[in-house]
Amino acid sequence: MAAIYDRVALIGLGLIASSMAHAMRAEGLAGEIVGTARSAETRETVSEMGFCDRVTDTAAEAVEGADLVVLAIPVGAMNPVAREIGPHLKPGATVTDVGSVKRAVIDAVAPHLPEGVHFIPGHPLAGTEHSGPKSGFAELFENRFTILVPQEDVPEAEVGKLTRFWQGMGANVELMDVEHHDLVLAVTSHTPHLIAYTMVGVADDLRRVTDSEVIKYSAAGFRDFTRIAASDPTMWRDVFLNNKEATLEILGRFTEELFALQRAIRTGNGELLFDYFTRTRAIRRGIVEAGQDTDAPNFGRGGSKS
Amino acid sequence: MAAIYDRVALIGLGLIASSMAHAMRAEGLAGEIVGTARSAETRETVSEMGFCDRVTDTAAEAVEGADLVVLAIPVGAMNPVAREIGPHLKPGATVTDVGSVKRAVIDAVAPHLPEGVHFIPGHPLAGTEHSGPKSGFAELFENRFTILVPQEDVPEAEVGKLTRFWQGMGANVELMDVEHHDLVLAVTSHTPHLIAYTMVGVADDLRRVTDSEVIKYSAAGFRDFTRIAASDPTMWRDVFLNNKEATLEILGRFTEELFALQRAIRTGNGELLFDYFTRTRAIRRGIVEAGQDTDAPNFGRGGSKS
Numbered sequence: 343m344a345a346i347y348d349r350v351a352l353i354g355l356g357l358i359a360s361s362m363a364h365a366m367r368a369e370g371l372a373g374e375i376v377g378t379a380r381s382a383e384t385r386e387t388v389s390e391m392g393f394c395d396r397v398t399d400t401a402a403e404a405v406e407g408a409d410l411v412v413l414a415i416p417v418g419a420m421n422p423v424a425r426e427i428g429p430h431l432k433p434g435a436t437v438t439d440v441g442s443v444k445r446a447v448i449d450a451v452a453p454h455l456p457e458g459v460h461f462i463p464g465h466p467l468a469g470t471e472h473s474g475p476k477s478g479f480a481e482l483f484e485n486r487f488t489i490l491v492p493q494e495d496v497p498e499a500e501v502g503k504l505t506r507f508w509q510g511m512g513a514n515v516e517l518m519d520v521e522h523h524d525l526v527l528a529v530t531s532h533t534p535h536l537i538a539y540t541m542v543g544v545a546d547d548l549r550r551v552t553d554s555e556v557i558k559y560s561a562a563g564f565r566d567f568t569r570i571a572a573s574d575p576t577m578w579r580d581v582f583l584n585n586k587e588a589t590l591e592i593l594g595r596f597t598e599e600l601f602a603l604q605r606a607i608r609t610g611n612g613e614l615l616f617d618y619f620t621r622t623r624a625i626r627r628g629i630v631e632a633g634q635d636t637d638a639p640n641f642g643r644g645g646s647k648s
Numbered sequence: 649m650a651a652i653y654d655r656v657a658l659i660g661l662g663l664i665a666s667s668m669a670h671a672m673r674a675e676g677l678a679g680e681i682v683g684t685a686r687s688a689e690t691r692e693t694v695s696e697m698g699f700c701d702r703v704t705d706t707a708a709e710a711v712e713g714a715d716l717v718v719l720a721i722p723v724g725a726m727n728p729v730a731r732e733i734g735p736h737l738k739p740g741a742t743v744t745d746v747g748s749v750k751r752a753v754i755d756a757v758a759p760h761l762p763e764g765v766h767f768i769p770g771h772p773l774a775g776t777e778h779s780g781p782k783s784g785f786a787e788l789f790e791n792r793f794t795i796l797v798p799q800e801d802v803p804e805a806e807v808g809k810l811t812r813f814w815q816g817m818g819a820n821v822e823l824m825d826v827e828h829h830d831l832v833l834a835v836t837s838h839t840p841h842l843i844a845y846t847m848v849g850v851a852d853d854l855r856r857v858t859d860s861e862v863i864k865y866s867a868a869g870f871r872d873f874t875r876i877a878a879s880d881p882t883m884w885r886d887v888f889l890n891n892k893e894a895t896l897e898i899l900g901r902f903t904e905e906l907f908a909l910q911r912a913i914r915t916g917n918g919e920l921l922f923d924y925f926t927r928t929r930a931i932r933r934g935i936v937e938a939g940q941d942t943d944a945p946n947f948g949r950g951g952s953k954s
Contacts, residue, residue, distance in 0.1 A: 418918075467865055471932065487865055516864075526861050529851050534869035536913075537843055540906045542928040544898065545835050547905075555832050557934045558822075559773055559793055563840040566872035572932030575925035582913045582921055592850065593910050597903070599853075600846045604899050607842075607888045612724075615888055619881035622848040626777065626878030628863040 346507045347436075348373040351408035353401045353423060354415035355379040355388050356574075358440045358466060360478025362412065363393040365511035368480045378404040379475075380419075388475050402430045410507070413439035413451070417580040421450040428454040436460040436500055442527060442577070444491045444520045446584035452493065460500045463491045465523065466513060467531075471572040484512035491520045528588035532581055533596060536589065538570035539578075652813045653742075654679040657714035659707045659729060660721035661685040661694050662880075663775060664746045666784025668718065669699040671817035674786045684710040685781075686725075694781050708736045716813070719745035719757070723886040726753050730760040742766040742806055748833060748883070750797045750826045752890035758799065766806045769797045771829065772819060773837075777878040790818035797826045834894035838887055839902060842895065844876035845884075 350372040352359040359377065366372045377394035378401050379385050389397045398404045405411050405427045415423060420441065431437065437459055441447045444463050455461050468486040470477065488508045492501045505515045518526075545556045545564065560568060582589055606614040656678040658665040665683065672678045683700035684707050685691050695703045704710045711717050711733045721729060726747065737743065743765055747753045750769050761767055774792040776783065794814045798807045811821045824832070851862045851870065866874060888895055912920040 489865075522856075526857050526865055529854060529857050530862055530865045530870040532869075533850075534847055534873050536909060537847060537906070538869070539925055539928050540902060540909055541840055541843060542931055543924060544839075544901050544905055546927065546931055548835060548898075548901070550828075551832050551835050553931065553934065556836055556931065559795075559832055559836045563838075563844070563876050564836040566876060567840050568928075568932040570869050570872060571925070571928040573925075573929075575922050575929065578925050579918050579921040583916055583918055586913055586916075589913060590910065592854075593906070595850050595854070596846060597906070599850055600843070600899070600903070603842060603846055604896065607892055607895060610889055610892075612885050612889055615885040616881050618849060619845055619877070619879075619884050621852065622845050622874075622877040623879075623881065625848055625852055625859065625862065626874040628859060 344370070345373040346371050346503060346510060347408075347410040349408045350375050350410045350412065351404040352377040352394065353404060353411065353413050353427070354419075355384050355394075355475045356414060357469060357473050357477045357482075359412065359414035360388070360391075360393060360475045361468075361480065361482035362414070362478075362511065364478055364480035365483060367393065369510045371507055371510045372410075376404050376408060380415075384475055391475065393478075401427050405430050405432075405435075407432055409435055410504070411435060411437045413437070413441070413447075416576050417441045417443055417446055417450075417584045418576075419580075420447050421454075424451040424454040428456060431456060431459050433458040434460075436462060436504060438462050438464045438490075438504060440464060440466055442531065442581045443585040444523045448491075448493070448520060460496045461493045462496055462501060462504050463493070463520075464504070464508070465489045465491075465527070466508070468513075469573070471569050473574040473577075481512065483508070486513055488513040488515050489518050489523055490515060491518055491523055524585050525588045525591075528585055528592045532585055532589050533592040535570055535573065535578060536582065536593070537596070538567040541567050542571040650676070651679040652677050652809060652816060653714075653716040655714045656681050656716045656718065657710040658683040658700065659710060659717065659719050659733070660725075661690050661700075661781045662720060663779050663783045663788075664772060665718065665720035666694070666699060666781045667774075667786065667788035668720070668784075668817065670784055670786035671789060673699065675816045677813055677816045678716075682710050682714060686721075690781055697781065699784075707733050711736050711738075711741075713738055715741055716810070717741060717743045719743070719747070719753075722882050723747045723749055723752055723756075723890045724882075727756040727760075730757040734760040734762060737762060737765050739764040740766075742768060742810060744768050744770045744796075744810060746770060746772055748837065748887045749891040750829045754797075754799070754826060766802045767799045768802055768807060768810050769799070769826075770810070770814070771795045771797075771833070772814070774819075775879070777875050779880040779883075787818065789814070792819055794819040794821050795824050795829055796821060797824055797829055830891050831894045831897075834891055834898045838891055838895050839898040841876055841879065841884060842888065842899070843902070844873040847873050848877040 355377050363375050375394045376396045378398045385397050401423050439447050447463055466483055466488040468482050508515050661683050669681050680701045682702045684704045691703050707729050745753050753769055772794040774788050814821050
């Protein structure tokens, strides 16, 4: 495939950016990949690993002459970085990001971008519980969705170019309105993460059940929670602080429903529980049918069908 | 391996019992496998599949002459089945079960067992989101824990025999006190399941986010919840109704912690969130080190490291 952008600058070199670099290389999507990170240790690691053509010390240097700038940093760091790179952006460049919330990123970044720069916020729905430059791999985005939230004044041709770029890395691209993005993600990602963190914290606190017991007997249910609750703490702190309204709304609904089920347990209302559990089973079938997960039992771990 | 029990009777022929049959066959642990199920359709399916040597119409027939009787039925069905089989049990036979709660099973079953029958309640910590006789596979118990809760008057030799039987199917066997079992499982399995069911229900209810959106964008976090929430509704109704006290206790603690985190989000207390998320990450490492899960990102689905 011919390069879609002549020069791509990755600001931040964690799981997402390093996976993008591997995927860009594998598919020949970028003429040159320039990377930078705040931490000198990360920059050194990436220089040694070699998945960027150049590693610069500052974000300002990295964006010089870049046709696409990817902000792959925690949401809380977006504002100062946008302020730093704004004056150095090439006219006609596209700026995107990979943050899990979009309203807060737009508020933090947009004011610092000069006229003639195209701002197309983005969010690849892909990740693992690992973080850092060594955790990236080229297939991370394959058959996963990337949501783009183009700002009003961006030409369609530029949105099309970024769309083809993500498609080149294997992603399915969808366009979405910013407020809707933040609500959908509060439901499908942010609130589930908070709940998983909480449940793992409760288990850790309980003195009558030791940590080693929790760990040993985690097979049935708890294990999936611990995977979710092992995600990057900085990133998730920023997600919750920056998608406050939608998360609090969904949490409120969650608590309300949980209390209804708790009451059914207390009063012995088996019919309510059975009906509820039957309804939720159908959603799972939809996910398997939509190709977003495998039907293999237990995701294929712990044995295969004989 | 020489057969450990000459005749094993499986009462109920769902995921667990069918997996046990496949594993017993693969390892030669039973001289003869007799099975029965309440549903005629299930009995017919199993007769066709052939993983039992004989399928009987009633539980009373199935247990005739059996050396090991396995109650693999929902906890709510234990009492009438125990009443039915009690008079037909062979003197010196061992009765066990695979229920997810233990106090309630003991209360339901023990009064109906005659003198000279050994009652060793059990709980294999293994499962998938699938159910029914076609969902079983021989490797289900491999490297998973099975907890045995031997009753006071059972000879050690009989506990040893059942232990070797489970080990033969690949399980790690642990002995535990009944009340402790029910508390540990409330933390590691029952409460996480209720929470997952609730979160999936909330997503389904929210009218501004369509089911198809929930399904499409489930990659980040929500997907694991839907797998958990797809488990068998009858089994889980019975779990909650029969482990009421421990589940309600853990739910109370969960809600308390969730409110603390919710408050931190509302007040913008990023430090509290960061510290909490950092602590929970350590538990995940323990699980990977204990060999109860893989360190492969995203369980190896959606791509492997390149």
